[in-house]
Amino acid sequence: MFGQILIHLLFGGSLACLTSYFLGLRGRTEFIPIARNLYRGIAAGMLITFCLLMSIVISHSFEYTYVWSYSSRELPPWYLVASGYAGQEGSFMLWTLWVCLIGVVLLPYLKRRGWEAQVMVFYSLILVFLFLLLVVKNPFSYVWETFAKDGIPDGFAPPNGRGLNPLLHNIWITIHPPILFTGFAAMSVPFAFAMGAMLKREYQSWIEIALPWTLYGTAILGFGIMLGGFWAYETLGWGGFWGWDPVENSSLIPWLVAVGLVHTMLVQRKTGGLVKTNIILAVTAFILVLYSTFLTRSGVLGDTSVHSFVDPGKFAFILLIAFMITFAILGYGFVIYRRKDIGSKEESFSPKSREFTLSIGSAFVLASAIIVFIGTSWPLIAEIVGLPKIAIDPSFYNKMHLPLAIMIMIVNGFSLLIRWKATNFGGVMKKSLYPLSLTVVATAVSFWIGVHDLAYLLLAFGAWFSLFINAELALKIIKNKFSSSGAYISHVGVAMLMIGIVFTARYSIIDHIQLVQGVPTKALGYEFTFNGREQIEKEYKDREKFKFHIDVAKDGSINHVAPILYWHDFNKRQSPYKEPGIAWAVAKDVYISPNSIQTIGGEPEITMTKEQTIFLPTDSSIKMTFVTFDMSNMRNGGGKDGTIRPGAVITTERNGSKHTDTLYATISMATMEGKPDPLILPGTTQKISFLKINANKESLQQSEAVFSFMDTSKPLEPLKEVIGVEISIKPFINFVWFGVIAMVSGFFVAIIKYRKKAKREKKMIPVTPSPVSVEA
Structure with missing residues (x-):
């Protein structure tokens, strides 16, 4: 009951905070300090409420529907903690908590620059909707309230909970969701800045102060997506790091838009152009975060995605749609309202300028976002128009992205050789001779080791070209000023990722074999020996979990892997869950995914x-x-x-x-x-x-x-076990991992640069925000 009261109080507090900032904008400046203190109180209250949720989860308070639905007494401590945000209500709590905490850091930043009321009025509006969602999807509801129609008596507490989905029983559940929701929360900030810029009618200065926050949101969201890919590869046994699942894609779309936004903001900061573009992209990135939430949590993709949550209920479903539509109308409507007021310099950039190539590169990235948006939304679109509700085949995304990826890599490489405003192409070609020479050699090597498909060979060429140019520039800058090398490090990462995709996605080889216990079996140039199985986690009575010991031998070298199959009460042990075994190597991984187990010999x-x-x-x-x-x-x-x-x-x-x-x-x-x-x-x-x-x-x-x-x-015949496995060779998969790490790291290096700048600005005299009429 106390938790429910807290959430209702926080909802009321967010309304009061929003109202106070609104009154401050109408000239009642005495309400701005009130709004500021209200916000800090809301953030503190949200932290207390989240801690309360974790306490009822850890204490096995199964009288709460949420605790009963997602946890159990058998869960180890780290999974028990993760169950606090693994369900719908808990994930909304985590998202709201991060929005609150990010706002605490944002407040003084805005106050010093005179943007507090203009930005926080929109940021507070986001919190109003989030708290309203929590009022509807309250994690502190009791089981007798949820199942009132079933005659559950008041005060009833089930002896145990249903537990956490076994697919989530992995250490990554403790890392991936918190990072991803931090990214979702951080994307609220560029939106609030863009809205504040239109309210304040300052269409140039907002870029400088919003860029660090945009970099932060893009970095964190990208990091979360990266962790999700590694989780899928390492533990879920899907055979890859990205499956183009609709729910996977839903978080990728706003990230792609955010990447495009970062680059167009750099163009505006340097040239004053792309003013409307940046405001629209900042609004769009946030709307797509809301759309991602809708797709994931509304249940509309339940038949087409393994990640989708169940139907949240009619009212919550309507509220999710209202949340998305309200901010879309508010954001795009304000852009239309200010369309004549938003001044912009001449945006006909010279083809010989860096701003032109950056704009073209951003357009390609945004085209990627549009493709993923259409493919991800297709099940929903198909259902609306009366077609079969099916997910788009992954080959659609691969075919559509291949030409885009080639162009992005080539444009990225040349853009760094071109100066702002205008450049002599003779000088560009002279600068590019050395990296081009290395690129030709590297592409020839790629062809020699097996890349014969023309499209993938072109992608390899573009990726090597981008890699060599960015690496050369990064090494030069790192020697003098490390914090200025962030963009080049990120681009090196993207190039490495593309190279990894060329080899891994296109040239992985797969075989399905049966491994008889004790009998060496040859496949794909390796010798595999199944040495028997071992039951693990015997202390948990809700599962039967087995580790299968397999030796992978080649040229006298032996690696030991241990894929896992297990049966769990969660699905009534009807079908097994699986985890792959991976023989890690520098040049390639041997990926073993178990499929079945049977016994031969003995008495049939x-x-x-x-x-x-x-x-x-x-x-x-x-x-x-x-x-x-x-x-x-x-x-x-x-x-x-x-x-x-x-x-x-x-x-x-x-x-x-x-x-x-x-x-x-x-x-x-x-x-x-x-x-x-x-x-x-x-x-x-x-x-x-x-x-x-x-x-x-x-x-x-x-x-x-x-x-x-x-x-x-x-x-x-002696009794022997036979395990059916899928064997795949993943060439140069480490290019993917090192690439995404470098890509995300580059964003954080760029943030360091702006962090240092912010520290210098603290010495400046704080600016008192001037009230701005909402009707202006």
Whole structure:
């Protein structure tokens, strides 16, 4: 109850903060300090509320619906903490918390520059909607409130929770979502700055003060996406780092727009052009964050994405749409309203200028965002127009992005050789001779080692060209001023990423093999030996988890990998979850994803339903029919030792002669397995045993019997396990990882540059914000 009250109070506080900033803008400047203090109080209250949520999760307070839905007593401490934000309500809490905390840092930054009221009025409006979402999707609701129609009594507390989805049982769940939601929250800042710029009618100065925050948001969001890709590759067994899943894409779209925004902001800062473009892109990036939230949490992609949340309820669904539409109308409507007022310098840039190439490069990045937007939204569009609701095939994205990627790489390389305003192309060609020479050599090597597809060879050429130019410039600048090298480091990362994609996405090779325990098997130039399995995490009773030990040998070198298959109560153990085993190497990875496990040798086993007929696997001349269960020995209940002694009535037919027999087994009531009493069919060497019952709790008639068979005249084959695996070779995958690390690191290096500048500005006398009429 206390948590629910806190959220309602915070919602009211956000409304009061918004109102106070609005009154401050109308000339009531005495309300601005009130709004500032209200905001700080809201941030502190949100931090307390989030800590309260974590406390009820950690203390196993299953009377709360959210805690019951996403946690359990079996969860290790780190997964228990992660369950606090793994569900819809918790993720909204985390997003709101980051918006609050970022605003605390933003406040003094704005106050010193005279932008507080103009920016914070829009930032506070974002918080109003977020808190309204929390009022509707409240993580402090009780189970008897949520399931009131089911007659749950007040005060009821389930003994345990449903637990966390096993796919999320990985250390990355503790890192990836907090980083990603920090990026989502940070993208609120450029939006608020752009809106404040239109309110303040200062269309040039906002670029300088908003650029560091745009870099920060882009860096953090990119870092979160990067971690998600590594998580998918390392632990989920999907065979790659990006699957073009609609929900994966939903966070990529605003990031691509933000990347384009960073570059167009640099153009405006240098030339004064692209004024409307930057305001529109800042608004669009934030709207796309809201759209991403809608796609992920509304349930509209539930049939087409493995990541989508379930339907949040009709009112929450409407609220998500209203959230998105309100800010779209507010943002784009304000741009239209100010369209004549937003002055801009001549935007017909010379083709020989850096601003031209930066603008072209940004246009290509934005084209990528449009492609991903259309593909991601297609299931929703298809449903609206009455077409089958299916996800776009990943090949669509690959084909559409290939020419864009080639152009982006080539334009990026040449843009750094061109000066602002105008450049002599003769000088550009002279500067490019050395990197071009290296590029030709590197492309030839790429062809020699297997890149023969013309389109991918062109992409390799463009990526090598961009890499060599950016690396050369970065090394020169790092020697003198490290903090100015951020852009070049990021571009090196993008080039490395493209090279990694050329080799990994296009030239990975795959094979499916069966590994028999103890038997070396050759595939893709390697020798694989399955040495057996090991049960892990035995202390948890809600799962059966096995690690499969496999040796990967080549040229005398042996690597050990251990893919995992496990069965979990979360899906009633109907199908296994899997984690890959990876033999890491500098030039390539050997990626082993387990698919199935079976047993060969020993006595073959067959599961049968009533009236089912089979031929004996050890003698195909004999037919056997499972007739029914014989429960006559169970009329007085089970034995004192917790066992029962059921029978299975069978008929066998051989050479036209039929026999009816009853096989018995002493079976544990706990496991439904036990010790059989074998039967040797008269006149044969065939032994049949009744092993266990696969009980159907709803109907005994639907229960199954498990039998084993043996030909006593032949030696018994030793019992061996066979694991079915998908083997893939990922050439130069490390280019992908080092590339994304360098790309994101470059943003942070650029932030350091602006951080130093901000520290110098602290020595300046604070500027008192001047009130601006909303009606101006």
